[in-house]
Amino acid sequence: MELLLTxxxxxxxxxxxxxxxxxxxxxTCVVKKGWITHDEMMNITVIAESTPGPVAVNCATYVxxxxxxxxxxxxxxxxxxxxxFCIIFLISMFLDNFLEIGWVAHAFAGIKIxxxxxxxxxxxxxxxxxxxxPLPLAILICAFLAMLSVSxxxxxISSVTLMLTAAVISLALFAVKPETGKEGVKR
Amino acid sequence: xxxxxxxxxxxKVGLFSFGGAYAxxxxxxxxxxxxxxxxxxxxxYMIAVSESTPGPIMINLATYAGSLQxxxxxxxxxxxxxxxxxxxxxxxxxxxxxxxxxxxYVQAVLNGVKPCVTGVILATGVYMIFQNCMGSIGNxxxxxxxxxxxxxLAVIYFGSRRVLKKRISPIGLIGISALAGILxxxx
Numbered sequence: 545m546e547l548l549l550t551x552x553x554x555x556x557x558x559x560x561x562x563x564x565x566x567x568x569x570x571x572t573c574v575v576k577k578g579w580i581t582h583d584e585m586m587n588i589t590v591i592a593e594s595t596p597g598p599v600a601v602n603c604a605t606y607v608x609x610x611x612x613x614x615x616x617x618x619x620x621x622x623x624x625x626x627x628x629f630c631i632i633f634l635i636s637m638f639l640d641n642f643l644e645i646g647w648v649a650h651a652f653a654g655i656k657i658x659x660x661x662x663x664x665x666x667x668x669x670x671x672x673x674x675x676x677x678p679l680p681l682a683i684l685i686c687a688f689l690a691m692l693s694v695s696x697x698x699x700x701i702s703s704v705t706l707m708l709t710a711a712v713i714s715l716a717l718f719a720v721k722p723e724t725g726k727e728g729v730k731r
Numbered sequence: 732x733x734x735x736x737x738x739x740x741x742x743k744v745g746l747f748s749f750g751g752a753y754a755x756x757x758x759x760x761x762x763x764x765x766x767x768x769x770x771x772x773x774x775x776y777m778i779a780v781s782e783s784t785p786g787p788i789m790i791n792l793a794t795y796a797g798s799l800q801x802x803x804x805x806x807x808x809x810x811x812x813x814x815x816x817x818x819x820x821x822x823x824x825x826x827x828x829x830x831x832x833x834x835x836y837v838q839a840v841l842n843g844v845k846p847c848v849t850g851v852i853l854a855t856g857v858y859m860i861f862q863n864c865m866g867s868i869g870n871x872x873x874x875x876x877x878x879x880x881x882x883x884l885a886v887i888y889f890g891s892r893r894v895l896k897k898r899i900s901p902i903g904l905i906g907i908s909a910l911a912g913i914l915x916x917x918x
């Protein structure tokens with residue numbers, strides 16, 4: 545129950561996505577509650593980044609499991625999700641016609657441009673972390689070109705298909721020539 | 732049927748979103764557009780709303796799309812679906828004592844998927860900026876206001892890192908872009 549309330553509080557007070565949330569989680573779970581150590585927090589951050597899903601959910605699951613096993617992780621995760629769920633659900637019920645107001649539409653035309661820049665920035669940051677080796681670079685470039693042509697000519701290949709293809713190719717290459725994979729492990 | 736689609740769609744989002752909120756947007760965009768759950772305008776609007784409400788952006792978007800499509804049950808299903816993969820994966824990692832991530836085959840898959848994700852994100856960023864400035868391929872018009880706005884916002888965002896040594900937060904940029912949009916399109 546304490547897990548639920550604590551993570552509900554974290555969920556309620558974090559604006560602006562996962563990385564903003566990490567600071568609050570560290571403050572709450574490491575400094576105030578002593579549920580996990582600082583080193584563990586670093587581990588979670590790394591694990592959260594190399595596994596899919598919202599970083600905050602990954603953290604909540606980890607801390608919850610550490611404290612009270614399966615039930616704990618379930619409570620912590622649910623706690624994390626409840627505040628945003630309730631707020632967005634209310635918004636979706638009451639604010640349908642909001643977009644039709646003139647200046648609101650203008651503001652969102654501006655925001656659309658900012659979102660493009662933010663996504664590009666996220667992409668560039670991930671690109672910088674990508675090992676500069678033939679295989680990852682080749683996959684990256686192929687995926688880039690494929691996705692760009694999909695968007696431009698409105699083809700119907702989903703990005704999930706691309707990712708599954710990349711996973712299979714990478715796995716196959718690893719099975720044929722294991723050293724490619726091992727180099728990746730060191731990085 | 733819509734429930735099943737919502738579940739599968741957001742399960743994909745939860746399963747393939749590496750690297751934080753903005754990195755997840757291309758994937759969410761792909762899913763919600765291909766199912767026709769949200770338009771491009773509504774997605775932009777929701778990204779801005781998600782930024783200004785607490786909680787992980789991915790969860791906010793899932794709740795919103797679910798609630799629009801199928802009311803409360805839809806919101807519940809979409810949110811659960813987006814959280815489920817990371818919840819299960821973190822549990823597995825904790826149970827298997829982190830050895831899973833060091834397994835060479837798992838690494839091989841991750842090494843293939845990550846550059847692919849990066850490519851997809853970069854392509855989406857480039858495409859969104861292109862679309863804002865030029866319209867779609869079939870309807871080719873140069874929107875001079877949007878080109879100027881893009882340039883100005885990019886300079887502000889990337890320039891702030893050099894000059895102030897502290898970057899403008901995504902929320903800050905969204906605020907600025909909203910004002911710029913009102914000024915540029917409203918006057």
